[in-house]
Amino acid sequence: MGAPRAGRRLQVFGNCRQGSWEQHLLPLHTGAVCLDGSAAGFYYFKSPSPSHREFNRSWLLFFEGGGWCVSPDECAARATTARGSSRAWPNQTSFGGLLHKCCYFTRFCQFHRVYLKSCDGLGFAGSHAWAAASAAEPSRRAAVVSAGPAIVRAAVELLLARLGLAEARDVLVAGCSAGGRAALLHAPAIRELLRGAGAPLRKFKVLGLGSVFFPPANDIAAAAGHMRTIARRDTAIAGSESCLARHPANQSWRCVWGLEPVERMPADIPVFLVQSVFDLWQTSCILAAGASAESFEGGCSKAPLGRCLRWGHVVRPPAGMDRACADDHLTHINQYQLANVRLLSQSEALRRPGYGGFFHACHDHCPTSDALVRLTIGNLTAREAMHRWFHADPRAAAAAHTRWGCIPTRSRDPRPPSTVVEVDWGQGSGGAITRVVPYGQCKSGCGTSEDMGRLHTARRGTLSRGTGLPSGLLGKSI
Numbered sequence: 256m257g258a259p260r261a262g263r264r265l266q267v268f269g270n271c272r273q274g275s276w277e278q279h280l281l282p283l284h285t286g287a288v289c290l291d292g293s294a295a296g297f298y299y300f301k302s303p304s305p306s307h308r309e310f311n312r313s314w315l316l317f318f319e320g321g322g323w324c325v326s327p328d329e330c331a332a333r334a335t336t337a338r339g340s341s342r343a344w345p346n347q348t349s350f351g352g353l354l355h356k357c358c359y360f361t362r363f364c365q366f367h368r369v370y371l372k373s374c375d376g377l378g379f380a381g382s383h384a385w386a387a388a389s390a391a392e393p394s395r396r397a398a399v400v401s402a403g404p405a406i407v408r409a410a411v412e413l414l415l416a417r418l419g420l421a422e423a424r425d426v427l428v429a430g431c432s433a434g435g436r437a438a439l440l441h442a443p444a445i446r447e448l449l450r451g452a453g454a455p456l457r458k459f460k461v462l463g464l465g466s467v468f469f470p471p472a473n474d475i476a477a478a479a480g481h482m483r484t485i486a487r488r489d490t491a492i493a494g495s496e497s498c499l500a501r502h503p504a505n506q507s508w509r510c511v512w513g514l515e516p517v518e519r520m521p522a523d524i525p526v527f528l529v530q531s532v533f534d535l536w537q538t539s540c541i542l543a544a545g546a547s548a549e550s551f552e553g554g555c556s557k558a559p560l561g562r563c564l565r566w567g568h569v570v571r572p573p574a575g576m577d578r579a580c581a582d583d584h585l586t587h588i589n590q591y592q593l594a595n596v597r598l599l600s601q602s603e604a605l606r607r608p609g610y611g612g613f614f615h616a617c618h619d620h621c622p623t624s625d626a627l628v629r630l631t632i633g634n635l636t637a638r639e640a641m642h643r644w645f646h647a648d649p650r651a652a653a654a655a656h657t658r659w660g661c662i663p664t665r666s667r668d669p670r671p672p673s674t675v676v677e678v679d680w681g682q683g684s685g686g687a688i689t690r691v692v693p694y695g696q697c698k699s700g701c702g703t704s705e706d707m708g709r710l711h712t713a714r715r716g717t718l719s720r721g722t723g724l725p726s727g728l729l730g731k732s733i
Contacts, residue, residue: 287409289374290339318430435466525609611656617701
């Protein structure tokens with residue numbers, strides 16, 4: 256990809272901002288602790304535009320992903336790592352993607368930015384304490400604490416009291432994967448804290464990147480078991496009364512997955528989703544998951560389908576794995592994609608004014624810096640789509656900020672497909688319309704032809720047929 260053009264546009268969007276991400280640990284007396292009892296915290300990057308009052312009042316609060324632990328023993332093991340303890344966190348660090356210093360990759364580069372570290376083991380949703388076998392001494396029981404909501408509250412209160420969040424006018428709450436789900440779950444409470452502190456809010460919106468975890472259709476699937484275990488410890492289930500009324504008791508776990516966090520969002524908090532219906536992590540760790548009682552990710556790609564669709568591999572990788580992709584595997588994958596399309600396209604919440612989405616079929620999860628400018632639908636990049644939505648009138652029709660990429664059919668045939676599925680909102684109450692269009696008319700893509708591997712995805716009417724997955728799209732951290 257060429258360098259940004261010189262001139263005034265480079266000055267506005269091409270600069271890399273000076274500064275550093277500084278660590279802030281939370282007071283222990285607030286209960287905001289990691290799994291091992293060490294202080295939880297966040298990193299803060301001050302707005303680099305002190306002369307611009309507009310940016311001094313613009314904030315991005317970003318929740319870190321990192322998944323979940325599904326058993327006390329797994330959580331105890333996690334407590335010895337940076338995902339469960341702050342003891343080894345560096346004082347200063349850097350981040351990419353939406354938090355990149357360079358404005359070429361993100362249009363939010365001039366905001367005050369906060370990176371909320373995940374260390375409660377349940378994606379900021381746990382509120383439990385239990386004893387588990389110590390990872391260092393298995394014969395000894397150690398206390399493990401999950402305090403997600405306390406971490407969020409203490410972090411926001413510190414930002415309000417000391418770092419200027421109380422002056423915020425425009426706020427974007429965001430996150431990717433488990434962090435995106437956390438953003439959806441905690442946004443209403445964060446807004447109330449801001450209002451309570453007298454913040455002069457003009458705009459408050461939520462952005463979820465890879466944050467919709469499509470639950471398996473089969474209740475006895477391995478991933479369903481893990482989801483049930485997490486839901487039992489998830490404080491979010493307490494706010495799901497309307498959903499709980501729609502499901503029998505043994506399926507209450509569904510009320511904290513899928514689109515439920517979006518459906519529960521107050522209608523006056525606009526939401527934007529950047530979501531793949533062929534999500535890299537979910538295809539391996541939900542669709543192709545096998546049984547693993549010890550670890551949520553331990554079952555990734557362990558089911559028979561996993562021989563075709565492995566963690567970190569495309570559906571049709573070069574020589575060696577092609578024979579593992581049986582026709583029924585590919586049929587299963589295509590059905591999975593279309594089921595996810597139906598879930599998203601038929602959502603009433605996603606039709607609310609101010610809402611929007613960027614829905615595609617690229618095999619990625621958390622968009623990296625490169626992916627933000629490579630993921631395209633038509634001539635619109637994910638980076639630009641998010642920016643336009645955030646700065647739009649919150650009363651704008653959802654259709655104005657919703658883009659659907661084409662959904663390519665996975666096939667054993669190495670030639671490009673003659674047709675692809677295209678999604679349109681339609682006009683009736685029955686949800687979006689899916690229709691088959693000629694392959695060459697599909698203008699959406701995941702990257703350059705050298706980058707994209709053998710995913711049958713069209714970009715500007717051409718076939719992407721490289722030799723491997725793009726390094727810029729392998730966002731594996733959930």
